Amino acid sequence: MSDKIFKALIVDEQDDSVISSVKEWSVDRLSEGDTLVEVDYSAINYKDALATIKNGGVIRSYPMIPGIDFSGTIIETTHDGLKVGDKVVVTGQGTGVSHTGGFSEIARVPGEWIQVVPQEMDLKVAAFVGTAGITAAQAIHRLESIGLNDKEASILITGATGGVGSMAINLLKAHGFTNITALSRKNSTDYLETLGVQHIISTDEMLENTRPLQKQEFDYVIDTIGGVTLEAILPKISYGGGIALCGNASGIKFNTTVLPFILRGITMFGIDSVQLTSDEKKELWQTINQSITKEMVDSTISNEVSLEGILSVTKQLLEGTHSGRTIVSIK
Numbered sequence: 055m056s057d058k059i060f061k062a063l064i065v066d067e068q069d070d071s072v073i074s075s076v077k078e079w080s081v082d083r084l085s086e087g088d089t090l091v092e093v094d095y096s097a098i099n100y101k102d103a104l105a106t107i108k109n110g111g112v113i114r115s116y117p118m119i120p121g122i123d124f125s126g127t128i129i130e131t132t133h134d135g136l137k138v139g140d141k142v143v144v145t146g147q148g149t150g151v152s153h154t155g156g157f158s159e160i161a162r163v164p165g166e167w168i169q170v171v172p173q174e175m176d177l178k179v180a181a182f183v184g185t186a187g188i189t190a191a192q193a194i195h196r197l198e199s200i201g202l203n204d205k206e207a208s209i210l211i212t213g214a215t216g217g218v219g220s221m222a223i224n225l226l227k228a229h230g231f232t233n234i235t236a237l238s239r240k241n242s243t244d245y246l247e248t249l250g251v252q253h254i255i256s257t258d259e260m261l262e263n264t265r266p267l268q269k270q271e272f273d274y275v276i277d278t279i280g281g282v283t284l285e286a287i288l289p290k291i292s293y294g295g296g297i298a299l300c301g302n303a304s305g306i307k308f309n310t311t312v313l314p315f316i317l318r319g320i321t322m323f324g325i326d327s328v329q330l331t332s333d334e335k336k337e338l339w340q341t342i343n344q345s346i347t348k349e350m351v352d353s354t355i356s357n358e359v360s361l362e363g364i365l366s367v368t369k370q371l372l373e374g375t376h377s378g379r380t381i382v383s384i385k
């Protein structure tokens with residue numbers, strides 16, 4: 055098996071730039087692991103887009119196969135509790151960053167990174183959920199732990215047409231929340247209307263007022279963009295509310311005051327889906343599995359591409375013009 059040849063998207067350094075192309079690769083050039091998976095599907099995340107550009111800050115060593123998520127079937131394993139034929143999914147960990155990832159017909163990983171796909175879920179849906187779904191589910195779970203419970207609570211999602219944003223909307227709706235506001239830079243609201251949010255707000259509208267305390271509009275927030283928009287959101291969070299920081303699509307810096315924290319007692323915390331334990335991930339997969347519907351999958355998958363089609367989509371993600379989840383059909 056070690057000399058088996060297959061196709062993968064390879065990102066490599068060349069002179070002063072980073073080049074990505076689909077090439078033939080062999081199992082012995084994959085990162086180490088006790089389990090080989092024939093990959094059926096992957097999905098494209100913002101981090102995967104950063105992995106294809108110079109100074110993206112994602113890839114630790116070249117050449118690398120990006121793809122932080124994949125689902126597929128085990129074809130070889132010596133890991134306790136796993137067997138050939140198991141349908142599995144891998145999200146986060148070091149895949150596509152420091153360990154060869156999922157934009158590949160074959161992947162090799164340590165068995166402890168693997169989740170067996172819930173019986174009722176197919177492999178395409180598992181890739182669709184991917185890191186975006188796990189991150190959104192984790193953010194919701196943490197917000198629930200600080201009081202998110204009332205189904206009419208006002209909840210704001212930023213970067214709403216993105217992977218994490220879309221999955222957060224889907225999962226909140228499935229949990230019965232009925233007062234969701236989507237914040238988006240996009241002019242077209244068609245996609246968000248299809249997802250079924252109750253309100254849509256533009257970034258410009260959010261940035262209108264910059265006083266340190268403003269009208270209390272949102273009880274809870276899932277933020278995927280950071281930057282100046284985050285600065286504008288904190289003064290609008292209701293007394294006792296909270297915000298989960300998931301991403302930095304618009305920037306890593308923000309300036310704020312202590313007032314929303316000391317006068318309104320709001321809670322702000324960070325989400326890291328990469329280093330979740332296997333048991334924590336298993337629990338999140340079970341929650342997600344209870345929420346997934348065909349309608350949700352159909353409205354959120356915007357595109358399905360082959361390995362060769364990945365780079366046109368990563369470009370859209372980097373430009374902020376992409377909506378929803380693009381699935382990579384590998385097999």
Ligand SMILES: NC(=O)c1ccc[n+]([C@@H]2O[C@H](COP(=O)([O-])OP(=O)(O)OC[C@H]3O[C@@H](n4cnc5c(N)ncnc54)[C@H](OP(=O)(O)O)[C@@H]3O)[C@@H](O)[C@H]2O)c1
Nearest residue numbers: 100213214215216217218238239301302303304326327374
């Ligand atoms: N903490 C974790 O474990 C974790 C896990 C997954 C992802 N993330 C992070 O979460 C963020 C979102 O990831 P994703 O995979 O959902 O990305 P994505 O699909 O590209 O979505 C990001 C969304 O943010 C908005 N956006 C993009 N560029 C922007 C800009 N310059 N200014 C303002 N808004 C912008 C766009 O939505 P609108 O057009 O609708 O505004 C875009 O659709 C990324 O920063 C990613 O690294 C973190």
